[in-house]
Amino acid sequence: MKKIIASLTLAATAFANTSLFAAEGNAAPTGVLHLDHVWVILRENHGYGQLRNNPNAPFINKYAESANTADNYFAVAHPSLTNYLEIVGGSNFGVLADNFPDWHNPACTPNIVSGTQNNEHSGGAPVCPIYGNGSDAPTPAIDKTNETTGEPGTINIDGKMSIPADTSTHGRTIADQLVARGMTWKSYQENLPVFGADYVNYSDGTFTNNSILPAPLKSSDIVQLYAVKHNPFAYFQSVQDGYDPQLSLSQVRGFDGQGGLYEDLGSGKVPNFSLIAPNQCNDQHGRGNAGPICNFDPADNGTQTGLNNALIYQGDVTVQRLVTAIRRSPAWNRGRNAIVVVWDENDYSLVPITNQVLFIVDTNYGRHGVHSSRFYDHFSLLRSLEAGFGLSCLNHACDAQSKVMGDIF
Template sequence: MKTAAKGLTLFMSLLGGAALAAEGPVPANIPRLDHVFLIIMENHGYDQIVGNPNAPFINTYAKRANSATNYFAVGHPSLTNYLEIVGGSNFGNLSDNYPDWHSVACQPNLKTGVVQTDNPATGVICPIHGSGADAAVTLFDATNEVEPPATSVTNIDGIHSIPVAKNISGKTIADQLVAAGRTWKSYQENLPLSGADGVNVSDGVYTNKTDFTQIKPALTPPLTSSSLVYLYAVKHNPFAYFKNIQDGANSKLSLAQIADFDGPHGLYADLGSGEVPSFSLIAPNQCNDQHGRGNAGAFCNYDPSDKGTQDGLNPALIYRGDVEVERLVKTIHKSTSWREGRNAIVVVWDENDYSATPNVNKVLLIVETNYGVRHHTNTAFNTHFSLLKTIEGGFGLPCLNHACDPGVLVLSDLFAVSHDWDHDGDND
């Protein structure tokens, strides 16, 4: 905790005075964008990925395209960062807890002011709606999982913190896009055929809703939910936590906008047809996004330990994620939607996860456009709020919640126009 005193005196330096909220002006200095493909990877800090020999494509891609070297996740755990990326706030949630699906009895954290945490466990999350106060982003978080004897993980960089904002709007970029007549979709690998409604975890076939006693003939020992490999996880699907999306059946703000990678309306089908939404959130499964699972075999095992360095990582898990990014990027490049209009691929890691204080929450951000500069490195201090603000600017949307805070920059140099861009999609 040696940096605490320094951090308390400096937390306003870049994020500015009292935090703003709701919607503000449309961010400037970002070229108009037609499509954004946002690929979110998991649980590894900047130094664990950059220079890692088990991530050859990612490292080559970061150099060929554009990248940020001073970019930080905001909080912990995963869901908190996904919410911050799409909504500019944690909405009072510092947990990976499941949604309280379609509940009309509970009150959202924005209204109650109660903060959701993993430790102590606070239960399922009321559908997000309305407006109110979110949770402060403190210098250090002791409510998250850490490897003993550590007692905290670092939010942002251990220097900047963000006070509570009291008029946070319970909405996301999806609401903004629909209001502007544009489209969005959340692509979630291994989502079951039944769709996202009520599904917290799934291997693509079986889910938390499966009655395993109905699988006949019964095996010995019997099949149970404990054998389920959590490939899809709702904590990586932030839109599913919002009331209007849970309840908006057949509307443009609904669970119908959440699809698997495969299938007739999945990511690969949409890319093949060229019929993709303006904004695509792309979440690989937990073996392919470098998160790992403890019951999915050696190639998907969790990292043996997390020291904030490459030492202690599962090399097979890192490589598996590298192959997934390469597959996604190259498939996007082959789509007609990539070649038409101004488009961007963004690859970002959600957090550094269990790497304990004093390690900071710096993660890799890669940006490729089909119209602009490449081989560029951004060295300015930026966070997930900067990414949201930048994407909103490209779509002509107002900044939302903490993306409007003083000191939150746009990543204008990573999205800048170049007149000699190679448009053939091979990124030579």
């Protein structure tokens, strides 16, 4: 009986996925030829001007010159989780905060269905598992109600462009799309505990938010190296429930060990799409309890003078390590492939500082050293990935201003 119920559940889930996929109703974008593998390396909380020509980021700047860059590329909104969701799903899904998931709660109504927002003033309320259809939250050009209250306000995008709410938002991501087309994905999360991501909000690789620590230690002593806010797929009901093993938390792996990033790269058995999130010391985010090298920037004022130079350099070495490992993988020379290095947001974007971030794409084909001045944002990235994988556009990736990045892919 259990097997019958499981089979029926899988069939129902597959039917729902297929129906929603069809409901998107859009042809696959064009402008990027077929891609076999894409690795997206996410970086944290620094603007374009803080990294470009920064002497403490020598590899990143050399890489930006030898690969291709979008020099007019913008993150969408704030904070981190919002941008991660926008990269993989083309929407904020009504989530404008870094709050933890409300794990496996079927009674919790998703924000897109309820029409409410989970924002910085929601008191840390967990994020309901995302599914279904409805409306996301609008993105004003200058936000004076979420991360800041009143003047001068936080700039979203370039401070001029605003995005209205999408009332036909689908609670899906590129992972749903890939699996529906028989392709594969993984979310590689550094310092994920060995037992996986389920119910884990943060971890140092050993201890998690669920650990019982020996006295006198307390949960605040744990260095939050892995952070679920940087693992966007974990917020979706399809992945949490995992009725389809290919669309489940089993596709969320660490950097090391069986099925991890480095083993997959070494064997060449890599998914079509990889989201790579280094830990919060290696992604340039920083932590306040991990020592001086990993400390937050002492004066996050939008300039290079306010940065923790050690944190910037540590992140630079991490990018070099990851790019080198990918390019040495047997998979790199098999098919048409791309590496994307992108920052989630300019964490310091009070007026007049915009949300411009650095974007690098490296391919094993075509031209290199191209510097594009065209306007792009995170929705452009998703649309470009969908074009390369032959997938229909999803949510705001379908918007008229979301252009395919054909000049640098």
